[in-house]
Amino acid sequence: MSLLEVDNLSLTIGNTQILKNMELSVAPGEVMGLVGESGSGKSMTALTVMRLLPHAARATGRVTFDGIDILTATEDQMCALRGDDIGMVFQEPMTALNPVKTIGEQVAEGIRWHTRASRADAEERARKMLDRVGLPEAKFPLSRYPHELSGGQRQRVVIAIACALKPKLLIADEPTTALDVVLQAQILDLLRDLVAETRMGLLLISHDLAVVTEMADRITILRHGEVMEAGDTAPTLSGQLHPYTRQLAQASMHVPARARPHGAGSSQPLLEVEGVTRDYHGRRISLFRRAPDIRAVDGVSLSMAPGQSVALVGRSGCGKSTLARMILALDRPNSGTIRFRGETVTGKSEAELKPARRDMQVVFQDPYGSFDPRQKVEKLVAEPLHVLEKKPTRAERREMVAHALHEVGLDQRDMDKYPHEFSGGQRQRLSIARAIITRPKLVVADEPVSALDVSIRAQILDLFAGLNQKLGIGYLFITHDLTVARAITDEVLVMHDGKIVERGKTSEVLVHPQSEAAQALVAAAPDLHRAIAKRMQEQG
Amino acid sequence: MTAYLLKRLAIAIATLVLASMVVFAVLEILPGDPARLMLGMNASADQVELLRNQMGLNAPLAWRYLHWAGGLLSLDFGRSYTYSVPVIDLVRERLAVSLPLALIALALSTIIAIPVGLFSASRRGRAGDTVAMGVAQLGVAVPNFWFALMLIYVFAVWLRLVPAGGFPGWGAGAWPALKSLLLPAVALALPQAAILARVTRSALIEVLNEDYIRTARAKGLPYRAVLWRHALRNAMIPVLTILGLQFAFLLAGTIIIENVFYLPGLGRLVFQAITQRDLIVVESVVMLLVAAVIVVNLVVDLSYAVVDPRLRTRQ
Numbered sequence: 001m002s003l004l005e006v007d008n009l010s011l012t013i014g015n016t017q018i019l020k021n022m023e024l025s026v027a028p029g030e031v032m033g034l035v036g037e038s039g040s041g042k043s044m045t046a047l048t049v050m051r052l053l054p055h056a057a058r059a060t061g062r063v064t065f066d067g068i069d070i071l072t073a074t075e076d077q078m079c080a081l082r083g084d085d086i087g088m089v090f091q092e093p094m095t096a097l098n099p100v101k102t103i104g105e106q107v108a109e110g111i112r113w114h115t116r117a118s119r120a121d122a123e124e125r126a127r128k129m130l131d132r133v134g135l136p137e138a139k140f141p142l143s144r145y146p147h148e149l150s151g152g153q154r155q156r157v158v159i160a161i162a163c164a165l166k167p168k169l170l171i172a173d174e175p176t177t178a179l180d181v182v183l184q185a186q187i188l189d190l191l192r193d194l195v196a197e198t199r200m201g202l203l204l205i206s207h208d209l210a211v212v213t214e215m216a217d218r219i220t221i222l223r224h225g226e227v228m229e230a231g232d233t234a235p236t237l238s239g240q241l242h243p244y245t246r247q248l249a250q251a252s253m254h255v256p257a258r259a260r261p262h263g264a265g266s267s268q269p270l271l272e273v274e275g276v277t278r279d280y281h282g283r284r285i286s287l288f289r290r291a292p293d294i295r296a297v298d299g300v301s302l303s304m305a306p307g308q309s310v311a312l313v314g315r316s317g318c319g320k321s322t323l324a325r326m327i328l329a330l331d332r333p334n335s336g337t338i339r340f341r342g343e344t345v346t347g348k349s350e351a352e353l354k355p356a357r358r359d360m361q362v363v364f365q366d367p368y369g370s371f372d373p374r375q376k377v378e379k380l381v382a383e384p385l386h387v388l389e390k391k392p393t394r395a396e397r398r399e400m401v402a403h404a405l406h407e408v409g410l411d412q413r414d415m416d417k418y419p420h421e422f423s424g425g426q427r428q429r430l431s432i433a434r435a436i437i438t439r440p441k442l443v444v445a446d447e448p449v450s451a452l453d454v455s456i457r458a459q460i461l462d463l464f465a466g467l468n469q470k471l472g473i474g475y476l477f478i479t480h481d482l483t484v485a486r487a488i489t490d491e492v493l494v495m496h497d498g499k500i501v502e503r504g505k506t507s508e509v510l511v512h513p514q515s516e517a518a519q520a521l522v523a524a525a526p527d528l529h530r531a532i533a534k535r536m537q538e539q540g
Numbered sequence: 541m542t543a544y545l546l547k548r549l550a551i552a553i554a555t556l557v558l559a560s561m562v563v564f565a566v567l568e569i570l571p572g573d574p575a576r577l578m579l580g581m582n583a584s585a586d587q588v589e590l591l592r593n594q595m596g597l598n599a600p601l602a603w604r605y606l607h608w609a610g611g612l613l614s615l616d617f618g619r620s621y622t623y624s625v626p627v628i629d630l631v632r633e634r635l636a637v638s639l640p641l642a643l644i645a646l647a648l649s650t651i652i653a654i655p656v657g658l659f660s661a662s663r664r665g666r667a668g669d670t671v672a673m674g675v676a677q678l679g680v681a682v683p684n685f686w687f688a689l690m691l692i693y694v695f696a697v698w699l700r701l702v703p704a705g706g707f708p709g710w711g712a713g714a715w716p717a718l719k720s721l722l723l724p725a726v727a728l729a730l731p732q733a734a735i736l737a738r739v740t741r742s743a744l745i746e747v748l749n750e751d752y753i754r755t756a757r758a759k760g761l762p763y764r765a766v767l768w769r770h771a772l773r774n775a776m777i778p779v780l781t782i783l784g785l786q787f788a789f790l791l792a793g794t795i796i797i798e799n800v801f802y803l804p805g806l807g808r809l810v811f812q813a814i815t816q817r818d819l820i821v822v823e824s825v826v827m828l829l830v831a832a833v834i835v836v837n838l839v840v841d842l843s844y845a846v847v848d849p850r851l852r853t854r855q
Contacts, residue, residue, distance in 0.1 A: 090758075
């Protein structure tokens with residue numbers, strides 16, 4: 001018998017239909033993967049099961065958990081279920097914990113609430129649970145606060161909270177999306193072990209087909225609130241009978257068509273970094289003492305040819321973003337030099353940097369956060385133009401913005417709109433338009449597609465590849481996602497603990513990684529082909 | 541933590557020194573010769589000059605500032621020339637009225653504001669919230685002396701529960717004294733409570749949208765428990781900030797309220813001293829009020845660190 005049974009569930013918020021005749025079931029000890037793009041209703045399904053929907057939401061149909069009708073249960077019944085029989089893990093570990101309470105308090109709180117255990121008993125159980133999720137007492141006493149933990153560690157605390165009372169069902173909503181691939185693999189392993197240990201059902205929600213394929217016994221594919229296809233993972237994904245399933249699978253593995261890199265063999269390198277080091281001051285421990293300095297970037301040297309596309313990969317915290325900031329002259333190295341098109345950029349004043357700024361631009365990860373919501377697209381996209389020697393007239397400026405918008409596949413009429421009128425993918429197109437408007441020679445892109453859905457991501461990768469061909473722009477892609485590196489770069493630099501530990505052709509490094517760090521990244525990266533093959537063996 | 545504490549303390553002291561310079565300078569610039577005022581219009585120029593020398597008014601500016609500031613440190617505030625007693629005695633006597641008044645008002649406003657803020661935030665957009673915030677809006681808009689008059693009319697004139705004004709002194713027993721401070725404290729507290737309730741509500745609403753609130757709900761805590769255990773403490777930082785800032789307005793409010801209720805407090809003292817150009821009293825009381833505001837804000841800064849562990853480890 002199913003543990004969770006969602007039957008003919010429809011959900012509206014205000015006048016918007018979120019879910020339509022949704023069907024889903026999870027059996028004890030089973031992993032159900034719920035896949036879909038953003039806005040498809042995955043998270044709302046989870047919140048319906050938890051009955052934590054926004055006030056304006058109206059649900060019809062039937063949701064049964066362990067014999068209890070969720071939609072008609074009283075709030076008291078739901079409070080008794082939440083955190084006891086149903087646990088939930090959320091996407092964003094950095095904000096999922098209360099910053100003013102210790103991790104011990106937060107794990108013990110649910111235990112005390114549901115079992116009426118004494119503080120000491122609850123803390124002892126919390127301690128055991130934290131040990132279980134890989135946060136041993138010696139390094140992670142109960143008195144730690146969330147801000148003293150990294151993202152991966154915080155996600156372990158969230159899992160400890162959710163699993164503290166051995167729930168029958170765990171709902172994990174994009175539990176690893178905010179983590180790097182190595183941490184992702186560790187968290188997924190932990191979830192898999194917990195399922196095996198206690199035979200709890202796991203509803204795993206993700207936009208990442210490869211992750212779900214690795215984890216789930218069965219899979220449900222959701223689009224615009226409707227179930228497109230559901231069934232055992234291996235046959236569903238290998239057959240790809242439903243056109244949407246095929247579309248998703250293809251988009252996840254999409255590699256843009258690119259001619260061979262041009263510009264190689266040109267005399268002058270585009271970018272040369274020599275022995276660059278960056279230290280950050282350690283935290284102040286007392287009035288006169290600081291913790292030792294932290295070396296974020298440690299003697300890094302690299303060079304890039306014009307028009308070359310290079311990936312800088314590494315785990316979060318390895319120093320790749322710090323290095324990128326120094327290349328963009330937004331931060332100064334403690335030692336070493338950076339030359340851009342033969343000119344030294346380190347130690348120069350803002351005025352002297354102007355010509356260099358013109359030729360290098362940046363695209364950030366978050367297409368939502370990187371635009372001022374109160375300015376029109378024309379102004380936002382034209383922003384870098386102030387580094388031009390000659391200030392363009394208004395008509396010229398409009399002309400340039402129109403051209404840039406056209407190049408990234410947007411309409412020139414979009415100029416008079418505000419950022420909120422665009423979807424995530426369109427906004428990332430806008431930030432690319434902003435980056436290319438000065439005709440730069442180098443674009444540094446910091447995780448430019450990791451916030452996007454697979455199909456949008458495929459389009460944006462195509463756009464990057466096209467602009468590389470057409471305009472000869474060199475790219476430095478900063479990413480922890482090897483599929484991005486594989487898709488559009490010629491060379492890979494692997495960074496670990498502030499050092500570059502491996503460099504080579506993308507095709508070689510990702511297939512035969514030499515360094516330990518690169519091997520760890522490659523082994524942890526979810527791969528749809530590999531995952532399907534493995535599932536096929538298991539499920540026959 | 542120690543570093544944070546010492547840094548805040550250093551800032552507080554520096555502010556106090558700067559404030560003393562400003563207070564001294566402003567009174568220096570003001571028209572009117574204290575010696576001439578004390579002796580009256582008929583005094584001769586020689587008599588005025590003599591008194592000026594006695595009072596040290598002819599000494600260089602810097603010397604006089606240091607002398608004055610040094611006096612403040614040793615609690616020697618000089619002599620009032622309208623009351624002809626040491627200012628410190630006046631202040632001590634008046635503080636016995638004003639300090640309890642300010643503290644009761646502060647406590648009252650907090651006790652009223654935080655539950656109202658919690659109530660409104662948890663019923664956001666519903667009738668209860670609309671009514672509570674409408675009343676709060678009224679409280680912000682209506683000046684405290686009008687409240688004071690209405691309170692006197694209802695509780696003193698009509699219901700005859702408390703005296704309409706005056707202060708029997710603490711010698712007459714704690715209860716009569718407290719009773720005569722009650723209405724003034726309420727009149728002072730209401731506008732403060734209105735502002736504080738609005739701040740509490742908006743801080744809570746912001747916090748209630750945070751991810752960790754959802755985590756707490758997913759643990760099975762009822763909404764009410766989440767509000768008290770998780771939301772309130774996180775919403776305290778902006779509330780504390782406003783509380784500290786409002787304290788200055790509270791002190792300014794006592795000047796008006798003490799006059800309305802005829803209370804022999806610091807506010808009335810400074811008001812009378814200003815009208816009589818008793819500049820030594822004005823200087824001293826203003827410095828005292830400045831010091832009070834700075835100390836309260838220092839306490840607020842330190843309580844941030846108590847509320848938020850992140851501030852304890854940051855520099």
